[in-house]
Amino acid sequence: MFAAAHREFQVGVVFRAGLAAAKSWEHCGEVVQARQEQEKDAAIATTIAAVLAQLQQPKQGIAETAQPWIVEFGKHHPPGFKGTFDVQVAEDWITRLEKIFNILECPFERKAQMVIYKIEGEADRWWKNTELVLQANGTLITWEVFKDQFFLKYFPRSMTDEKEAKFLTIKQAMNKPFDKYLVRYIKLFRNSTYL
Template identity: 30%
Template structure:
């Protein structure tokens, strides 16, 4: 029994060491510099094969939620904040829409479900720029942006 306990302890210590090694490596790819840019040091030319980030890891930074609003600047502020969260966590662009739309709630989530059905007729992933365009059409339309810019110009 003592031998089994000792073996279990060795396995447990190995698991803890492996977890620490993974934590030490972090989210950043070894071949990227501190700005998330390719350093060119990829001997095997595999720098393009980055592990996808998990939603759980992304949620650790507590990205803002969005429920929909009539205040256009609130929508713009949310979008800028979610972009900052995605960028800071080095989320691959292919996951931006999935992670950002997870933060939608209530009316905004309902709106997205409808738009998603319209856009996914070819069953492909929706590009980030398409999501951004649709979001701004709904929550910060061009007329509102122009009016906001005019108001800011008058304050100067």
């Protein structure tokens, strides 16, 4: 009886020790999990601090390198564009800017920055909205992207179709000089998709 009681006592001790060990392991698991969460929180906090520090630093790269180009661009008195829905005015504006870019030998990546600097009024409001949509779609704003958007807005398809129809039906009048016919032909030619 004593042996049975002793064995029962030993089993109880072993059982309680096992239970304590299990609780200890459970506690260790909780400690490990808490430590992992703290490490993860610390990593997130470090990343956020680094991003905030980067955002608070003055933007040097683009702003500093763009400034000399904008100064040179300004010396050529580029016209502003206010959003006129006149195809000829819009086309002349783009043509004038491209001439300035050619004279300056302007790098491709600077053109859009300088043009955006020259849009005003209604055109500026249009561009701010367009730019937000492009950025939300992850589109890099280049000169070609700007021109595509500009032409969509200020060269409505109906107007382009109308000019193209005029081009396809142009004839030299008998009583008008060839020079005038040629000038009209060249203006309409630019809008033709057939050539």
